[in-house]
Amino acid sequence: MRRDDRDEPFDDLFREIERMMNEMMNSTNANMDFDSTRDPDSGFGMDTHVDIHETDEEIRVVADLPGVEKDNIDLECDGKTLTISAESEHRQYDERVSLPTRVNEHTAAATYNNGVLEVVFDRAESSSDISLE
Known part of the structure; x- marks a missing residue:
């Protein structure tokens, strides 16, 4: 399958890392959520x-x-x-x-x-x- 040039080459990798971080953080503290869209000044x-x-x-x-x-x-x-x-x-x-x-x-x-x-x-x-x- 030909990859579309508009796709970011590391999107799948970053999504998988974020999924694993959410699993890890939710198992240690239910109040914490790893979210890459979070405002850093909040x-x-x-x-x-x-x-x-x-x-x-x-x-x-x-x-x-x-x-x-x-x-x-x-x-x-x-x-x-x-x-x-x-x-x-x-x-x-x-x-x-x-x-x-x-x-x-x-x-x-x-x-x-x-x-x-x-x-x-x-x-x-x-x-x-x-x-x-």
């Missing part, structure tokens, strides 16, 4: 990645914020959700990260080094049982 984009690591003692959130100065990062947590707001010369980042379990937001420790933000929380204490008398 918040966290394709060059930004957020990971959540969980242990018995703590929750660790790691986010890529390329090109952002430390002073331009604002973090807020209500115990269930971490809100990351940051801006650089070229874009603004606003992300709400749902934490896998309740955390003690008062124990938060954050570091920012070479474009990588890391926030560590202690898990919140389980509520105590209430005995009836």
Whole structure:
């Protein structure tokens, strides 16, 4: 079959890569969607990645914020959700990260080094049982 000159030679390859990325991203986080038509200025984009690591003692959130100065990062947590707001010369980042379990937001420790933000929380204490008398 003769290929039409109007076809891009890599269209099939790019569609397959996008399909695989969607599968991979949807299996790790249902709220994330790899979409090549996404506006890069609309918040966290394709060059930004957020990971959540969980242990018995703590929750660790790691986010890529390329090109952002430390002073331009604002973090807020209500115990269930971490809100990351940051801006650089070229874009603004606003992300709400749902934490896998309740955390003690008062124990938060954050570091920012070479474009990588890391926030560590202690898990919140389980509520105590209430005995009836």
